Amino acid sequence: MNEDQRSLLLSSSSRFPPPQGVKLSYGTAGFRAGASILQSTVYRVGILAAIRALKTQSVIGLMITASHNKVSDNGVKVADPSGGMLSQDWEPFADTLANAPDPQQLVHLIAEFVENEKITLDGAKSVEILLARDTRPSGESLVEAAKHAFWELTGFGVDVDDKLVVDGANGVGGEKLELLKTMLTGLVIEIRNSGKEGAGVPNEGLGADYVQKEKVVPCNFGSQDVRIRCASLDGDADRLVYFIVPSGSSNKIELVNGDKILSLFAKFIKEQLSILSKEIDVNGNNDYQCRLGIVQTAYANGASMDYLKQLGLESLKAAEYDIGIYFEANGHGTILFSEHYLRWLETRTTELSDAVGDALSEVLLVEAILKHMGWSIQRWNEFYQDLPxxxxxxxxxxxxxxxxxxxxxxxxxxxxxxxxxxxxxxxxxxxxxxxxxxxxxxxxxxxxxxxxxxxxxxxxxxxxxxxxxxxxxxxxxxxxxxxxxxxxxxxxxxxxxxxxxxxxxxxxxxxxxxxxxxxxxxx
Missing domain, CATH: 3.30.310.50 (Alpha-D-phosphohexomutase, C-terminal domain)
Structure with missing residues (x-):
């Protein structure tokens, strides 16, 4: 298990805490209990199914059902490649996973098990899981818990080639993005609330400010967008936030705000500068050390500040650095480059406008980084967990x-x-x-x-x-x-x-x- 997988499992499993005072046991019907206490169990069985697929190098099934039990119950079980039940040898592992008291113990159990079974998680992206459920109302949210486990362990989300859905806030950004997307290759963009021919009121029940403050889906978004990468501009296209629709049963979203956009830019640029520095060292010409810094407002979440400190980045004035990244939590920001640094780079130039609030160029930079790194929005969102x-x-x-x-x-x-x-x-x-x-x-x-x-x-x-x-x-x-x-x-x-x-x-x-x-x- 690599450090990225360990870190993401720790973070994501904390969102599915086990029920207090409940001990579950895997039997012939898998795990069964009241549906209200099963999310943690289904999440952990999702991890088990992915590991089982790696071990067998075959397709594994995961079924969410409680058969003839009352509708308030539900359950989860794994089907082996033969179509039969999960091998009995793995049932004790299923029990220990389901009953692990905290994320640290859960990750320790997984790491220990895959090491003993000589299972490598490096090829986790290639596993295939067949997922099914019955028609119980609780099934949808439990399926999402299982998917979350797959995504964290098997490459951190859906294929990064999937489409981006953008809320144009019925403003100028949506209209211009319609023109821009015709020039792009390798990125599929679907634009809603584009404001064509004056249709719709700008920023009313939609747009970056509405999404950031209300943390609900904007107009014309909903259950069809579950787990898809979504972004929202505001009416004059100077703000940008991303978001995830975690479930079709609620209008709530997981917000990926300006703090996380800043963190993505900072992590990527820091890594690229490190690579550039090594190349210069090899050529024996390292006479210039680039200074990278970040700027946040008082409204930046404390967790983002801690994350950036771990990257070794300090927050002062953007103009005092060779590369200064400035972003507000509301999605308003930019990247500044010093004249000295640009002269040193000579022919290397930036495609990002340094005018504060150029949301169109910022969305393209986000997409380029995610594509380059092979990351999904889920992995990006797991950089850190916001403090309430x-x-x-x-x-x-x-x-x-x-x-x-x-x-x-x-x-x-x-x-x-x-x-x-x-x-x-x-x-x-x-x-x-x-x-x-x-x-x-x-x-x-x-x-x-x-x-x-x-x-x-x-x-x-x-x-x-x-x-x-x-x-x-x-x-x-x-x-x-x-x-x-x-x-x-x-x-x-x-x-x-x-x-x-x-x-x-x-x-x-x-x-x-x-x-x-x-x-x-x-x-």
């Missing part, structure tokens, strides 16, 4: 809502890439006091609305949600509230003052209630 995050809009901080509805958003001034609040004393201190595992939170004034945006991330979805709520309700000293209210009151019209006084009356009631029940604003 939460974005909120707060029109006030603390219990007195008039603090932020009377004041404009410019009362909050930030520094350090907009991650530290330096005005209105007490706010940043209150945020810093909230501690969660791998927790990170900041506030910043929104540029388009009179509200404050709160970003929070932590090790679990529950923690990120709690962190966001706590920080969007950050409490500050009462003395500061009244000082700010008096200052703002003096600059209001007579009518506005009456409205403010009425709101103060209401908020004082809230304040008194808070003091009685929660210990006041300084609790």
């Amino acid at each position: 995050s939460r974005q909120l809009k707060a029109s006030f901080l603390g219990h007195l809502s008039i603090l932020w509805t009377v004041m404009d958003r410019t009362a909050v001034v930030t520094e350090n890439a907009e991650t530290v609040a330096v005005t209105t004393p007490g706010i940043q201190e209150a945020i810093d006091a909230v501690k969660y595992l791998r927790g990170r939170c900041f506030i910043r004034p929104l540029g388009t609305e009179d509200v404050i945006r709160v970003y929070a991330e932590a090790s679990t979805q529950k923690c990120s949600r709690q962190l966001g709520k706590l920080c969007s309700g950050t409490r500050i000293p009462v003395s500061w509230v009244w000082n700010l209210l008096v200052i703002n009151f003096l600059f209001q019209t007579k009518t506005d003052r009456i409205i403010i006084l009425m709101r103060i009356y209401v908020d004082l009631q809230i304040f008194c209630y808070s003091c009685c029940h929660y210990g006041g604003l300084n609790a």
Whole structure:
């Protein structure tokens, strides 16, 4: 088992945790249980089936059914090349796989078994599995779990020659991509929401911003796109995100956002620079060391930052590097090349426009890299697993809502890439006091609305949600509230003052209630 397979199995198996307190045993009917607890088991049997196919060098069958059991049950079993049941010699291995308590133990069992059986996983791409299921409602999601196992172990996904489906957001990008695809060979692109002849409203229920924020399929995408590589532009084609439709039973997607686009570009360019450096060393001419760096915004997921650090890349200003890769999580970004580096490369030039937000050239670069590396979108998506995050809009901080509805958003001034609040004393201190595992939170004034945006991330979805709520309700000293209210009151019209006084009356009631029940604003 190579390191790529080990890493991807660790990552993907963590998405299919085994049920707590349940021990399963492989019998003549395979594994059977309530369908709600079988996803982990089916995923692991998918791994077993792929290994069995490698061992026998034959086609293996995998059937998802519970035969005559009630509809809420389901099961999974393996058929050997003869059409008969799985060899009894392999049943203990099936049991240990199904009951492995965590991803680390699972990968250890697989590595140990293939070594003892002298099975090489290098040829895993050539295995063939026949997959079938009955008509139970749970069958579809269980089939997806089995497919996920095949893809991770047998070459990380479907053939990279499959088509790319692009959501054009009914904007200029879809229209121009229609022209561009006629010039391409070796890449099949299907464009939906192209906005031809004014059809459809740009960015309404579709487009990169909608997909990135809502994490659901855009208009005209659905069950027909399960496991297919999909991308979404926005109306003016300056943003790009990719996504996977994991199941036809839900409109949820697996988002491959700007952070992962940046990671893909960084990994590829770093490897190419390493190859170039070795070639130069052989020729005895290595008088120039290229500096590669990345730039992310505060909204970049912490897991992506950790991944890029592992690649040895630092984040400063894109213009300070020979090659600087800049990307926002929302899919807005570019790659910059220094004039010095371009002169050094002489005849070598880039096909990527360095204008920030050239989504068409960026989608072509993504496709070229995936094709060159032989990677599927599934493998790309497994670079790292995003930390759960939460974005909120707060029109006030603390219990007195008039603090932020009377004041404009410019009362909050930030520094350090907009991650530290330096005005209105007490706010940043209150945020810093909230501690969660791998927790990170900041506030910043929104540029388009009179509200404050709160970003929070932590090790679990529950923690990120709690962190966001706590920080969007950050409490500050009462003395500061009244000082700010008096200052703002003096600059209001007579009518506005009456409205403010009425709101103060209401908020004082809230304040008194808070003091009685929660210990006041300084609790």
